[in-house]
Amino acid sequence: QVRLVESGGGLVRAGDSLRLSCAASGRNFRTPFTMGWFRQAPEKEREFVAAATLNIGSPTYADSVKGRATISTDNVKSTLYLQMNTLKPEDSAVYYCAGIPGFRLGSRLEDYNYWGQGTQVTVSS
Numbered sequence: 001q002v003r004l005v006e007s008g009g010g011l012v013r014a015g016d017s018l019r020l021s022c023a024a025s026g027r028n029f030r031t032p033f034t035m036g037w038f039r040q041a042p043e044k045e046r047e048f049v050a051a052a053t054l055n056i057g058s059p060t061y062a063d064s065v066k067g068r069a070t071i072s073t074d075n076v077k078s079t080l081y082l083q084m085n086t087l088k089p090e091d092s093a094v095y096y097c098a099g100i101p102g103f104r105l106g107s108r109l110e111d112y113n114y115w116g117q118g119t120q121v122t123v124s125s
Contacts, residue, residue: 001026002024002025002026002027002099002114003024003025003026003114004022004023004024004035004097004098004099004114004115004116005022005023005025005097005116005117006020006021006022006095006096006097006116006117006118006119007020007021007022007023007119008020008021008119009094009095009119009120009121010120010121010122011122011124012087012121012122012123012124013087013123013124013125014087014088014089014123014124014125015086015087016087016123017083017084017085017086017087018083018084018087018121019081019082019083019084020037020081020082020084020095020119020121021079021080021081022035022037022079022080022081022082022097022116023077023078023079024054024078024079024080024099025078027101029054029055029075029078030055031055031101032053032054032055032056032101032102032103033053033054033055033078033099033100033101033102034051034052034053034054034099034100034101034102034103034104034105034106034112035051035052035053035054035073035080035097035098035099036048036049036050036051036052036097036098036099036105036106036107036111036112037049037050037051037071037080037082037095037096037097037098038095038096038098038109039091039093039094039095039096039121040093040094040096040118041090041092041093041094044093046096046109047062047064048062048107048108049061049062049064049065049069049082049095050062050065050069050071050082051071051105051106051107052071052072052073052080052105053073053103053104053105054073054075054078054080055073055075056103057073058103058105059071059072060105060107062107065084065091068084068085068086068087069082069083069084069085070082070083070085071083080097082095084121087121087123088123089123089124089125090123091121091123092121092122092123093120093121094118094119094120094121095118095119095120095121096115096116096117096118097115097116098112098114098115098116099112099113099114099115100112100113100114
């Protein structure tokens with residue numbers, strides 16, 4: 001069973017940077033495995049942030065974070081990272097890691113079948 005564990009969230013101020021991590025375990029990750037970041041703010045729907053594929057890369061971003069976010073993978077550690085810069089209060093949300101075997105790079109919730117528990121990011125103004 002694939003397990004995704006997020007870390008790196010916290011309370012930061014507007015303009016600060018933060019790096020989120022998602023460690024994957026439970027399968028052979030030497031074959032392509034697409035991982036994505038989604039976020040959900042209170043009373044809002046969960047939305048796509050960025051995605052990349054282990055052993056391939058090919059990052060993709062939502063327009064809301066393009067230019068401020070960098071997604072990367074460590075294929076040896078089977079870990080996905082999300083570097084967020086120039087954070088804004090509207091970036092405050094629970095950030096979830098998601099995964100799906102193969103090279104997919106989907107931006108919809110239904111494109112992924114594994115999910116982490118989430119990590120809270122709060123950006124104060």
